[in-house]
Structures are given as C-alpha cells and as structure tokens.
Amino acid sequence: MCPTTKRPCAGARYRANRRSLAIFPPEVFMSATISPLAPKKYPKMPDIEGVRIATAEAGIKYKNRTDLLTMVFDAGTTVAGVFTRSKCPSAPVDFCRQNLAQGKARVLVVNSGNANAFTGNKGRASTAMTGEAAAKAAGCTPDEVFLASTGVIGEPLDAGKFSHLLAGLVKAGRPDLWTEAAKAIMTTDTYPKLATATVKLGDADVTINGIAKGAGMIAPDMATMLSFIATDAPIATPVLQDLLSRGTAKTFNAVTVDSDTSTSDTLLMFATGTAGRRGAPDITNAGDARLGAFRRALGKVLKALALQVVRDGEGARKQVEVTVTGAKSARSAKRIALSIANSPLVKTAVAGEDANWGRVVMAVGKAGEPADRDLLSIWFGDIRLAHQGERDAAYSEEATSAYMKRDEIRIRADIGIGRGKATVWTCDLTKEYVAINGDYRS
Amino acid sequence: MCPTTKRPCAGARYRANRRSLAIFPPEVFMSATISPLAPKKYPKMPDIEGVRIATAEAGIKYKNRTDLLTMVFDAGTTVAGVFTRSKCPSAPVDFCRQNLAQGKARVLVVNSGNANAFTGNKGRASTAMTGEAAAKAAGCTPDEVFLASTGVIGEPLDAGKFSHLLAGLVKAGRPDLWTEAAKAIMTTDTYPKLATATVKLGDADVTINGIAKGAGMIAPDMATMLSFIATDAPIATPVLQDLLSRGTAKTFNAVTVDSDTSTSDTLLMFATGTAGRRGAPDITNAGDARLGAFRRALGKVLKALALQVVRDGEGARKQVEVTVTGAKSARSAKRIALSIANSPLVKTAVAGEDANWGRVVMAVGKAGEPADRDLLSIWFGDIRLAHQGERDAAYSEEATSAYMKRDEIRIRADIGIGRGKATVWTCDLTKEYVAINGDYRS
Known part of the structure; x- marks a missing residue:
C-alpha cells in the first residue's frame, strides 16, 4: 500500500x-x-x-x-x-x-x-x-x-x-x-x-x-x-x-x-x-x-x-569515453577532455558513426590549454588515426568504420607534452536531443 | 571566360x-x-x-x-x-x-x-x-x-x-x-x-x-x-x-x-x-x-x-541576439552573453519557439561570472519574463508565444549588479544542424 x-x-x-x-x-x-x-x-x-x-x-x-x-x-x-x-x-x-x-x-x-x-x-x-x-x-x-x-x-x-x-x-x-x-x-x-x-x-x-x-x-x-x-x-x-x-x-x-x-x-x-x-x-x-x-x-x-x-542522456544512442594523456597537468588534461566531450561537432560525428578525428583536433585546439599541434596523436578505440600532427597513413578506414558502429566509443588524444591524464564520459548528440529539448510546440 | x-x-x-x-x-x-x-x-x-x-x-x-x-x-x-x-x-x-x-x-x-x-x-x-x-x-x-x-x-x-x-x-x-x-x-x-x-x-x-x-x-x-x-x-x-x-x-x-x-x-x-x-x-x-x-x-x-x-549557421532557422546588461564589467557581460548564446538548451528552446527563460537563468548561472540570482531580470523581445529573481507574474504567455515565432529573437538578461554590457549573436540549434554534421553515413 x-x-x-x-x-x-x-x-x-x-x-x-x-x-x-x-x-x-x-x-x-x-x-x-x-x-x-x-x-x-x-x-x-x-x-x-x-x-x-x-x-x-x-x-x-x-x-x-x-x-x-x-x-x-x-x-x-x-x-x-x-x-x-x-x-x-x-x-x-x-x-x-x-x-x-x-x-x-x-x-x-x-x-x-x-x-x-x-x-x-x-x-x-x-x-x-x-x-x-x-x-x-x-x-x-x-x-x-x-x-x-x-x-x-x-x-x-x-x-x-x-x-x-x-x-x-x-x-x-x-x-x-x-x-x-x-x-x-x-x-x-x-x-x-x-x-x-x-x-x-x-x-x-x-x-x-x-x-x-x-x-x-x-x-x-x-x-x-x-x-x-x-x-x-x-x-x-x-x-x-x-x-x-x-x-x-x-x-x-x-x-x-x-x-x-x-x-x-x-x-x-x-x-x-x-x-x-x-x-x-x-x-x-x-x-x-x-x-x-x-x-x-x-x-x-x-x-x-x-x-x-x-x-540516459537526452537522445543518447552511444556512450563516449574521452581520455586525454600527455597533457601538461591532470587539470589541463581534464579541460581538454571536456572540450572534446562538449563539442557539438564531435558529438554529432559520433552520432553519425563518423570517425571525424579532425573535430578532435579542433576541440583540442579550442580548449585554450597548452598543446603542440605537431605532437598530437589521436585514437578511436585502439586505432590510431593521427600521429605527431598528421593523419596516420597506416590506419584502416574499414576497421574504423566498423568500430564507430559500437554502442561505446573510446576517443583518446595524446597531447605529447607532459604526463597529465584525465578521462571523462559523454554521449552522442542526436536529433532526438533537439526534439526532446526544442521540438515545435504544436 | x-x-x-x-x-x-x-x-x-x-x-x-x-x-x-x-x-x-x-x-x-x-x-x-x-x-x-x-x-x-x-x-x-x-x-x-x-x-x-x-x-x-x-x-x-x-x-x-x-x-x-x-x-x-x-x-x-x-x-x-x-x-x-x-x-x-x-x-x-x-x-x-x-x-x-x-x-x-x-x-x-x-x-x-x-x-x-x-x-x-x-x-x-x-x-x-x-x-x-x-x-x-x-x-x-x-x-x-x-x-x-x-x-x-x-x-x-x-x-x-x-x-x-x-x-x-x-x-x-x-x-x-x-x-x-x-x-x-x-x-x-x-x-x-x-x-x-x-x-x-x-x-x-x-x-x-x-x-x-x-x-x-x-x-x-x-x-x-x-x-x-x-x-x-x-x-x-x-x-x-x-x-x-x-x-x-x-x-x-x-x-x-x-x-x-x-x-x-x-x-x-x-x-x-x-x-x-x-x-x-x-x-x-x-x-x-x-x-x-x-x-x-x-x-x-x-x-x-x-x-x-x-x-547561415548550419541548420539555422532563427537569428538570436543576446544582450547582457548590468554585469560587473563589459568583459563579464560578454562571457555571460556567450554562455547563453552557446547553451544547447537555450538554442533548442528557440528552435522550438519556446520562451524557456529558465534556461537563460541556467546559462547565466553556469557562466561563472559574478551574478546575484535575486537581482536577475530576463526579457524576450520587450516582454519581461522574470524580474528580480522570480517569474514576472504580469507577463502575457500569449504575447510571448507570438514573439517566439519571429525569425529574429532578442534575449536580454539584466544581471543587476553593475554597468557592464555586451551583445552577441547566434542562431538556433535544430535537427538540421545534427543532420548536417552527423547524419548516419548510409
């Protein structure tokens, strides 16, 4: 009762x-x-x-x-x-x-x-x-x-x-x-x-x-x-x-x-x-x-x-784990990780199952934390897509596409300048998020 | 030629x-x-x-x-x-x-x-x-x-x-x-x-x-x-x-x-x-x-x-002008204005033609700038929705709904603690933004 x-x-x-x-x-x-x-x-x-x-x-x-x-x-x-x-x-x-x-x-x-x-x-x-x-x-x-x-x-x-x-x-x-x-x-x-x-x-x-x-x-x-x-x-x-x-x-x-x-x-x-x-x-x-x-x-x-x-984020279809290593400090690593995790462009790319590592570069760049473009490396899962400031020519597009179909995506950026490390979690940004929060009141 | x-x-x-x-x-x-x-x-x-x-x-x-x-x-x-x-x-x-x-x-x-x-x-x-x-x-x-x-x-x-x-x-x-x-x-x-x-x-x-x-x-x-x-x-x-x-x-x-x-x-x-x-x-x-x-x-x-x-922002259907007045300084006003203009929840609300001023309160609060909740006032267009930390009981829901249907929306927040002022511009966040940036590659 x-x-x-x-x-x-x-x-x-x-x-x-x-x-x-x-x-x-x-x-x-x-x-x-x-x-x-x-x-x-x-x-x-x-x-x-x-x-x-x-x-x-x-x-x-x-x-x-x-x-x-x-x-x-x-x-x-x-x-x-x-x-x-x-x-x-x-x-x-x-x-x-x-x-x-x-x-x-x-x-x-x-x-x-x-x-x-x-x-x-x-x-x-x-x-x-x-x-x-x-x-x-x-x-x-x-x-x-x-x-x-x-x-x-x-x-x-x-x-x-x-x-x-x-x-x-x-x-x-x-x-x-x-x-x-x-x-x-x-x-x-x-x-x-x-x-x-x-x-x-x-x-x-x-x-x-x-x-x-x-x-x-x-x-x-x-x-x-x-x-x-x-x-x-x-x-x-x-x-x-x-x-x-x-x-x-x-x-x-x-x-x-x-x-x-x-x-x-x-x-x-x-x-x-x-x-x-x-x-x-x-x-x-x-x-x-x-x-x-x-x-x-x-x-x-x-x-x-x-x-x-x-x-259970609004509209979420994928969990995203963002790890930043090699930053100047743990605090700096966390700021960069949050810049990646909060980027609408990174989140929409994950929703689209697009291994768009260029947007990760963008998000590292905009974080305002110490970083050196030419030392930066990026992974999706265990696949290294970018290394020391350039696309990694060796990565497999096919394997990466398969990886992006998973429910749980791991993104890692190594800044290459220190030992600071942090992990944060987010979800993807989908049309459902927009629908839940802003669909036309009709 | x-x-x-x-x-x-x-x-x-x-x-x-x-x-x-x-x-x-x-x-x-x-x-x-x-x-x-x-x-x-x-x-x-x-x-x-x-x-x-x-x-x-x-x-x-x-x-x-x-x-x-x-x-x-x-x-x-x-x-x-x-x-x-x-x-x-x-x-x-x-x-x-x-x-x-x-x-x-x-x-x-x-x-x-x-x-x-x-x-x-x-x-x-x-x-x-x-x-x-x-x-x-x-x-x-x-x-x-x-x-x-x-x-x-x-x-x-x-x-x-x-x-x-x-x-x-x-x-x-x-x-x-x-x-x-x-x-x-x-x-x-x-x-x-x-x-x-x-x-x-x-x-x-x-x-x-x-x-x-x-x-x-x-x-x-x-x-x-x-x-x-x-x-x-x-x-x-x-x-x-x-x-x-x-x-x-x-x-x-x-x-x-x-x-x-x-x-x-x-x-x-x-x-x-x-x-x-x-x-x-x-x-x-x-x-x-x-x-x-x-x-x-x-x-x-x-x-x-x-x-x-x-x-011409990706997916934009509305232009949003955000003005912050009464902030501690012009610099502080601009930070608060950008916090409002960048908030996914404010932007989806505008897309949904929803005068969701509560999300403006949220965005003022998260900016990290000096603010006093109980002195805050918020307008959409010329309609004051909130005054000195509370909903403005006098506002007309009907007039506000009509206002939100416009192509150009003006949001103003008066922080009530100083003379700092700034205006920034953004657009709404629509499903098209998500589609342009993340639609499934199929």
Missing part, C-alpha cells in the same frame, strides 16, 4: 520482479522510448540499516506516478554534499548548503516535477515550510533536514501540496524501497539509476547504496542531476565530505551530456554508522588506512551512477 | 543579375536548401581601385564550381589580420601570421575544399609552394603573399593541383568579381556573404568591401570562418591592424554558431591606398580624428558579414 494514497504503490506492484527492465510500467517514463543504452539488468539493492524509504504520488506535476521521496535516517547519521557551481542555485541547494554546516541528517525529502529554482522569496518560504514539516514528522530539528527538487524552473513550488504527506511517509518508511526511490525522482530519465557495493570496513561488512537521476546534464525544464548515497559505515562528517568530494572529481564531475549546468545539481551522502554495532570501526580521520576498500567501493558506486546518467 | 578552364565561368554567367538570390545556380550550393534567413537582396559591390579578382575551378574537392580565388593588390597595399585562437592552427594561418610582420600584401590566394590543417610538414610544404608560385605570378616576394584554406582537415593539400593556375589568375584579375569571390570560398554556406560601405575620408570617398564564409562557426570537416576586407583608403599597417582588431571584438568575435572554434579562422584586411590619388589623406595614427566615419563604416561592414555568417 502507498502510505499516502492508500492504493497499492507502483513500487510494491512491481517489486517482485525488479531486476528486469520490464518491471517499469510505461506510465513511469516521461519518454516513450527507453534509452538503447539502458542497463540490461538492475542490481539487487540490499537494505542499509538505519535508512527507511517511502514514496508517494503527490501530483506535483505528474499524474499516476510517484513524485515524492522521503528517506529517514537513524539518529547520529552524518552527511556530506556536493552541489552545482551555478551562481543561480535553487532554493533547496541553498537550504542544504546551510544545513550541511552542522553535519548531521535525519530526513531527506525529494520531489520531482518542480525544481523550486528561481522562485525568489516564495522558494525560500517553500523550503522553510517543507523543512519544518519534515522535522516535525521525523522528530528532529529543521537543520537536520535535507531537500532536493527537480523539474520545471521558475514555477513556485507549493509545499502545501505535499508537506501534509510527510508525517505519513516518515512513519511508513521501509528499508527495501531503493528501486522505488530511484523511480520517484525521475524526470526525463528513461530508466531509474541504482548502484550498490558491499565491502569490509575493519572486520565488518558495510554497504553503500546509491540512486541518481539525470537526463540532460541538465535540462532545467525537466531534468537535473540528483544523487543520494547511503552507507551504514560509521564515518565522521569531515571524513565523509572528504570521501565524497574526492570521489566526485573522477565520476560525477567527469560526465557531461550537453555542457549545461543545472541550478539544482545535488549529490548527498549519508552514513548511518549502524555497522558500528556489528564491529565496524569509527572512522574519524580521512587518512585512516582502513578506508582504502571503502573509498574504492564508493568510487565504483559513484562511477556506476554517473555512467548511468550519461547513458 | 574562366581564365583557367577557358569555359564561361559561373561568375560571368550570372553576374548580369547578381542582386537576386535566384542568380545562384543550385550546383553552387553544398546544401540543398538555402537558409530561410538568407538576405532578400545582395548589395551591388563597387570596385576597389587596386584590387583585381579572379576565380577558377581547380577541382580540389568540388566539381562544377569555383574553389580557387586570387586577389591581386597594387604595390603599397597594407594588410592587417585576426586569426583563430586555436592551439592547433592550420598551415595557412601560420603562414599569414608570419607574413603579417612586414605589413604589406600583393596577393591573396584562397582555396575551398581542403583546409590544409593538421597536415604537418606536408602542410608547410604546401603553403611554401603556393606562396612561391603566387609571388612569382604577382612579381613580389613570398612574404607579400597571404593564404587561406577551408574544407576538410587532416587531408594533405596538394598545391600542385592549383599552383600552376596562379599565373593565369593573377593576369586575368578584374575589379568587378566580388560576388564571384564570395562564391568561390563557400563550403557548407548556403549563400555568398557580401557587404560594402562608402564614406568620406578627408574630402575623398573611400570604399570598404568585404566577403565572408562561415556555416558552422566551425565544422572543421567542411566549414570555417574566413573573411576578406579591402579598402582603397590609405591607411598605414599599424593603424589598419588597430582598426581591424577593435572592429572584430563586437562583430566577428561576438558571433557563435556552435561554440566550436576552427583551426583556420582568418580575417584579413587590405588597404590599397589608391584613394590617396583622389585626395584621401594618408592615415598614420590610430588616433586620427578623420578616421571616425571610416571606423564606423568598417564596423558596419564587419557586423553585416558576421550576421550573415550567423544567419
């Missing part, structure tokens, strides 16, 4: 068979077509002790689907966050940034259908009202509440539409609704995004679960990047923030769909610490040697979610 | 009626469709004394159209140039940059069909061979030769294909072939780009003629931005460079089609000084008060050409 509508909820209906794509009924999806890059199967998400999830159909914008998510956390849960760099952040981003200072979380409330961005005083009133209602429901203070909103921007979000549901949701929370959580936060996503890992921390098993939504790497109209991670590992707030910030650089901050940055991008991580009861050590120092496996597992979860976002 | 093929040349065939679009035979165009934003009529281009033009069908890549242009200049002609900021410039860009140092020009050679970019030593050999052949033909030194190439990149340009034609072209040059010149340098352009102005310098009339080509603001595969300006005004080299560099900032450097930067962008200006015989004063100081009208006229010619490039 859905705790708020008192009808069987979508999650419950489909949970029995949740590892197959077929479980998601058509009405859940905004888009008629599921991305051809959607996962073939979904992970079975274990429970995280100390996390209780509920979803509801609040009717904020969508009909017949869930659009409200709560996660309730046990007392003592630490929290870390990474947010959009936009100078025009949404009201919930401001709200979370402020609450992050005290480092503890008891409840997360997420709605889809309205981003509560560029909503001025009304936006602040809405987050305040939601924060108070959630705090009351969870028996905590408003600064232990975290909020995220995704959907249309500039439209005031009427918190009155759903704040009265929060008490019921908080009570009804269950640990086994991760897939339902991922579905409730979708906008133009064509599939829910989930990842999980279990590793040893000391002698105890600890688990990291994560969900995300994306679509455009941001279409503020309907999409934004949100991700929520939870673990039962006992990790102090500053350590958690360090882990999350470092983990983001090579994952969520290394993916791009269309170079546009949301007003609302939010990545939050919660650590309930409940594994401490099973013997997991308290981690209070970012340099703690026992963190190695946990750090790697977190990196895997973040990367899996980030790649699911790219693979 | 075409001086090289000995057949009637396309220019001569159509010159009689050159002010109407109908003059351009279908085979001249790379694209089947002429941009809906093409000029309704073309200017009648006056002669510039001291400039002699010829074109030829060299068959570098295209068949049945001209692809080689020469302009021969009288002795004493000064030259200025502005080039791509790419770190991977083409061989002709390197060649021009080097020759610009001595400040005099006798001949310009431009080919379309091959950009001679990323061609390593072969590229340098090709420019050297062309430079020598052109110098011999024009009776000058190779450092008085200027070169530009546009077309496919990474493909060696065999100068042997056309260097033997240069002697004939130089001899056959005529002052009245500006339209033919504009046609010979086209690639994915759907129409030739021309502008002219005549003003007083002292008591004498002087003329400024210009041609350009664009298409993608660059598709290195087939397009690049080239523009060539000539005047009979007697202007010393450093003054000419100052005029051109300053003139570019608010014209060619304020337009963008897709944010991609060519390896080959080249803007050259030649001043023959022949109006000196008719009493125009020698201008040797950039601060000369007599330059006022000339500077404004040059600005108009550059802007007219830059806008023609935007209006």
Whole structure:
C-alpha cells in the first residue's frame, strides 16, 4: 500500500520482479522510448540499516506516478554534499548548503516535477515550510533536514501540496524501497539509476547504496542531476565530505551530456554508522588506512551512477569515453577532455558513426590549454588515426568504420607534452536531443 | 571566360543579375536548401581601385564550381589580420601570421575544399609552394603573399593541383568579381556573404568591401570562418591592424554558431591606398580624428558579414541576439552573453519557439561570472519574463508565444549588479544542424 494514497504503490506492484527492465510500467517514463543504452539488468539493492524509504504520488506535476521521496535516517547519521557551481542555485541547494554546516541528517525529502529554482522569496518560504514539516514528522530539528527538487524552473513550488504527506511517509518508511526511490525522482530519465557495493570496513561488512537521476546534464525544464548515497559505515562528517568530494572529481564531475549546468545539481551522502554495532570501526580521520576498500567501493558506486546518467542522456544512442594523456597537468588534461566531450561537432560525428578525428583536433585546439599541434596523436578505440600532427597513413578506414558502429566509443588524444591524464564520459548528440529539448510546440 | 578552364565561368554567367538570390545556380550550393534567413537582396559591390579578382575551378574537392580565388593588390597595399585562437592552427594561418610582420600584401590566394590543417610538414610544404608560385605570378616576394584554406582537415593539400593556375589568375584579375569571390570560398554556406560601405575620408570617398564564409562557426570537416576586407583608403599597417582588431571584438568575435572554434579562422584586411590619388589623406595614427566615419563604416561592414555568417549557421532557422546588461564589467557581460548564446538548451528552446527563460537563468548561472540570482531580470523581445529573481507574474504567455515565432529573437538578461554590457549573436540549434554534421553515413 502507498502510505499516502492508500492504493497499492507502483513500487510494491512491481517489486517482485525488479531486476528486469520490464518491471517499469510505461506510465513511469516521461519518454516513450527507453534509452538503447539502458542497463540490461538492475542490481539487487540490499537494505542499509538505519535508512527507511517511502514514496508517494503527490501530483506535483505528474499524474499516476510517484513524485515524492522521503528517506529517514537513524539518529547520529552524518552527511556530506556536493552541489552545482551555478551562481543561480535553487532554493533547496541553498537550504542544504546551510544545513550541511552542522553535519548531521535525519530526513531527506525529494520531489520531482518542480525544481523550486528561481522562485525568489516564495522558494525560500517553500523550503522553510517543507523543512519544518519534515522535522516535525521525523522528530528532529529543521537543520537536520535535507531537500532536493527537480523539474520545471521558475514555477513556485507549493509545499502545501505535499508537506501534509510527510508525517505519513516518515512513519511508513521501509528499508527495501531503493528501486522505488530511484523511480520517484525521475524526470526525463528513461530508466531509474541504482548502484550498490558491499565491502569490509575493519572486520565488518558495510554497504553503500546509491540512486541518481539525470537526463540532460541538465535540462532545467525537466531534468537535473540528483544523487543520494547511503552507507551504514560509521564515518565522521569531515571524513565523509572528504570521501565524497574526492570521489566526485573522477565520476560525477567527469560526465557531461550537453555542457549545461543545472541550478539544482545535488549529490548527498549519508552514513548511518549502524555497522558500528556489528564491529565496524569509527572512522574519524580521512587518512585512516582502513578506508582504502571503502573509498574504492564508493568510487565504483559513484562511477556506476554517473555512467548511468550519461547513458540516459537526452537522445543518447552511444556512450563516449574521452581520455586525454600527455597533457601538461591532470587539470589541463581534464579541460581538454571536456572540450572534446562538449563539442557539438564531435558529438554529432559520433552520432553519425563518423570517425571525424579532425573535430578532435579542433576541440583540442579550442580548449585554450597548452598543446603542440605537431605532437598530437589521436585514437578511436585502439586505432590510431593521427600521429605527431598528421593523419596516420597506416590506419584502416574499414576497421574504423566498423568500430564507430559500437554502442561505446573510446576517443583518446595524446597531447605529447607532459604526463597529465584525465578521462571523462559523454554521449552522442542526436536529433532526438533537439526534439526532446526544442521540438515545435504544436 | 574562366581564365583557367577557358569555359564561361559561373561568375560571368550570372553576374548580369547578381542582386537576386535566384542568380545562384543550385550546383553552387553544398546544401540543398538555402537558409530561410538568407538576405532578400545582395548589395551591388563597387570596385576597389587596386584590387583585381579572379576565380577558377581547380577541382580540389568540388566539381562544377569555383574553389580557387586570387586577389591581386597594387604595390603599397597594407594588410592587417585576426586569426583563430586555436592551439592547433592550420598551415595557412601560420603562414599569414608570419607574413603579417612586414605589413604589406600583393596577393591573396584562397582555396575551398581542403583546409590544409593538421597536415604537418606536408602542410608547410604546401603553403611554401603556393606562396612561391603566387609571388612569382604577382612579381613580389613570398612574404607579400597571404593564404587561406577551408574544407576538410587532416587531408594533405596538394598545391600542385592549383599552383600552376596562379599565373593565369593573377593576369586575368578584374575589379568587378566580388560576388564571384564570395562564391568561390563557400563550403557548407548556403549563400555568398557580401557587404560594402562608402564614406568620406578627408574630402575623398573611400570604399570598404568585404566577403565572408562561415556555416558552422566551425565544422572543421567542411566549414570555417574566413573573411576578406579591402579598402582603397590609405591607411598605414599599424593603424589598419588597430582598426581591424577593435572592429572584430563586437562583430566577428561576438558571433557563435556552435561554440566550436576552427583551426583556420582568418580575417584579413587590405588597404590599397589608391584613394590617396583622389585626395584621401594618408592615415598614420590610430588616433586620427578623420578616421571616425571610416571606423564606423568598417564596423558596419564587419557586423553585416558576421550576421550573415550567423544567419547561415548550419541548420539555422532563427537569428538570436543576446544582450547582457548590468554585469560587473563589459568583459563579464560578454562571457555571460556567450554562455547563453552557446547553451544547447537555450538554442533548442528557440528552435522550438519556446520562451524557456529558465534556461537563460541556467546559462547565466553556469557562466561563472559574478551574478546575484535575486537581482536577475530576463526579457524576450520587450516582454519581461522574470524580474528580480522570480517569474514576472504580469507577463502575457500569449504575447510571448507570438514573439517566439519571429525569425529574429532578442534575449536580454539584466544581471543587476553593475554597468557592464555586451551583445552577441547566434542562431538556433535544430535537427538540421545534427543532420548536417552527423547524419548516419548510409
């Protein structure tokens, strides 16, 4: 039963068979077509002790689907966050940034259908009202509440539409609704995004679960990047923030769909610490040697979610991995890689299955980073197309054409002047992207 | 007669009626469709004394159209140039940059069909061979030769294909072939780009003629931005460079089609000084008060050409003018304006005739420039959609929808924190852009 509508909820209906794509009924999806890059199967998400999830159909914008998510956390849960760099952040981003200072979380409330961005005083009133209602429901203070909103921007979000549901949701929370959580936060996503890992921390098993939504790497109209991670590992707030910030650089901050940055991008991580009861050590120092496996597992979860976002980029038909080597520094390599990954001409060429390495040269050239044209080499997959500033006469056009038909394309540029290296991920730019974001309103 | 093929040349065939679009035979165009934003009529281009033009069908890549242009200049002609900021410039860009140092020009050679970019030593050999052949033909030194190439990149340009034609072209040059010149340098352009102005310098009339080509603001595969300006005004080299560099900032450097930067962008200006015989004063100081009208006229010619490039952007159906006011500085305003103009989400919204001002908020936010969300106002045309950080409740959805149907859309964002102002121009992002640049090769 859905705790708020008192009808069987979508999650419950489909949970029995949740590892197959077929479980998601058509009405859940905004888009008629599921991305051809959607996962073939979904992970079975274990429970995280100390996390209780509920979803509801609040009717904020969508009909017949869930659009409200709560996660309730046990007392003592630490929290870390990474947010959009936009100078025009949404009201919930401001709200979370402020609450992050005290480092503890008891409840997360997420709605889809309205981003509560560029909503001025009304936006602040809405987050305040939601924060108070959630705090009351969870028996905590408003600064232990975290909020995220995704959907249309500039439209005031009427918190009155759903704040009265929060008490019921908080009570009804269950640990086994991760897939339902991922579905409730979708906008133009064509599939829910989930990842999980279990590793040893000391002698105890600890688990990291994560969900995300994306679509455009941001279409503020309907999409934004949100991700929520939870673990039962006992990790102090500053350590958690360090882990999350470092983990983001090579994952969520290394993916791009269309170079546009949301007003609302939010990545939050919660650590309930409940594994401490099973013997997991308290981690209070970012340099703690026992963190190695946990750090790697977190990196895997973040990367899996980030790649699911790219693979569900609006109109995406191909995943593109861009690696830059031989740059002056890692920072310079990443800038060049993003210049390649964000180039409309590179992305349309990939959509057209055209190994147009000349556009990669162009994108390296325009990045503004140190480069020497005559030392530059370029590969598509393992095929070297250009070497030391010239076309590689030895490459096979036939093999390259065959390579470009793949779903996953790897582009590598070696700048030839240093040891800086970076990898970023994007998708191709197709007519469907334009259709999703700009088709004539008729 | 075409001086090289000995057949009637396309220019001569159509010159009689050159002010109407109908003059351009279908085979001249790379694209089947002429941009809906093409000029309704073309200017009648006056002669510039001291400039002699010829074109030829060299068959570098295209068949049945001209692809080689020469302009021969009288002795004493000064030259200025502005080039791509790419770190991977083409061989002709390197060649021009080097020759610009001595400040005099006798001949310009431009080919379309091959950009001679990323061609390593072969590229340098090709420019050297062309430079020598052109110098011999024009009776000058190779450092008085200027070169530009546009077309496919990474493909060696065999100068042997056309260097033997240069002697004939130089001899056959005529002052009245500006339209033919504009046609010979086209690639994915759907129409030739021309502008002219005549003003007083002292008591004498002087003329400024210009041609350009664009298409993608660059598709290195087939397009690049080239523009060539000539005047009979007697202007010393450093003054000419100052005029051109300053003139570019608010014209060619304020337009963008897709944010991609060519390896080959080249803007050259030649001043023959022949109006000196008719009493125009020698201008040797950039601060000369007599330059006022000339500077404004040059600005108009550059802007007219830059806008023609935007209006012929690949797949363009709408011209978009983006003005940012109230920014911290003019530099900051231009960065924000380019962030808006380059945003795929803003551009697809314009294509979809959707007054999606939320995406403008997003683009302001992602620019990384000083901004205060709660002071931001946004207009489409004269309709204020957002004011001081919130949707403007008073705006009319109906009027806005009607406005978005226009061919020319104006977007204004007032940042509300300073007096910096800038305007840039772009076009919309349509499915045709994706089709032109990435349709499946089948």
